[in-house]
Amino acid sequence: MKGKQYSVKVYETSVGDEERFISFFDANYILFKDRLIVVQGELSPRIEEYLKSKSLLYANNIEFPSSRSRQDIQLELEEKQAKELKQQEILAQEFNKLSSRLNNNLKVQDNIVRSGQEVIIEGDLLLLNRINSGARVETSGNLIITQAVEGDIYCNGNFMMIGNSPKANIIFNGVRVDNNLLQEKLNKIELIDNEIIITAILEKEINWA
């Protein structure tokens, strides 16, 4: 007996919508003309006719002799990704805890943030200058601003401190903070048990320098 061994390129597919199937093969004919087309599932006479007319080599419903099916590999991949994601989440949570406890990666800036400028900070920020109208400051951590704010601030940390700023647009953990609640010279905005709590740190009369 004589035998020969081939490695054949296989394109595995199934027919959903016949029109789409045909137009797809029309468009990608060059790619498939030297491959074995394996149609899993039902193979209608129309499609068979079509494949023949294009003189494409095809087969129907073949169980591949591979040790793992594509679905298995897919599943395994998804599991691995999910596991990685979870690990990252745990890591991020740990980092968050650490950051709030130790005031980790605190940045201090003393430049005026002008209209049209953006300051985006990973971690905490202490800003010692103004945020002008039309400017944007965003922190993933805590935010303390000692000067007037007229621009947009986005803080995603556990707390922020800000003075009376009637013109500011303040978004704390995705929630817009009512400027009328920030009447005092310095206010602390905290997220405690999914609730935003605003407390006065410095009353109006006290000179915050």
Next chain:
Amino acid sequence: MGIVIAVISGKGGVGKTTATANLGLGIAMNDEKVVLVDFDIGQRNLDMILGLENRVVYDMVQVMDGEANLKQALIKSKVSTNLSFLAASQTKDKTVLDSQRVKELLDELKSEFDYVILDAPAGIESGYEHTIEFADAAIIVVNPEVSSIRDADRAIGILDSKSQKVKDGQEVVKYLIINRIVASMVQSGEMLNSEDILEILNIKLLGKVPEDKGVIDASNQGKPIILNEKSVAGQAYQRIAKRICGQTVKMEDIESENKGLMKKLKGMFQ
């Protein structure tokens, strides 16, 4: 070697070109050689305010293109021989400028004049960026109202990030002119006062110019208001020009209303 000063505002219609014309003339009257360059390509009007519109033969773009040399294109003012003017092209648009050609032109002007003053276009587009790119200093003109302040703030932000001097690690000196101040409106709170504006913009004050009805007519006539010694705006520009030339001139308080005798008497009995 002269210095290049860009006159900017962000917002249009605040009196940038008027300020450029008046300061140019004012500095020239202090015996310094000045050239004013209109960078508002496609919308020139500095020539009209200076009363030189019928003298424009060649413009800045033609000089850059080599169609004319600088001497041919520079127009001497009728009022002061120290003052020259280089017109913008009215037929081209802002895209004709490029950094290299702007730099070459400014270098040539700096070697001949003590002050090279550039009138920036309104807005923050490429024309504006080319005006500030090689500036040593900037004069920011604002009106005492919020939209002008915000646009100026934006313009300063771009100046601080895109000018060559900043890229080289130096600082572009920035001075503020508050234009068209109406004392009664500042007193009533309708207009921002200068302290508030300075706090927002955080730059040095060069001068305050009061609203003056004579400015429009002066522009129409092509005789900048600084030539009218009786005009309050003209006097303000004279003070500012002297400050630019290094003299110490007291900052006039033009934001308090001039109280007449009757008002003072009334005040006594209240």
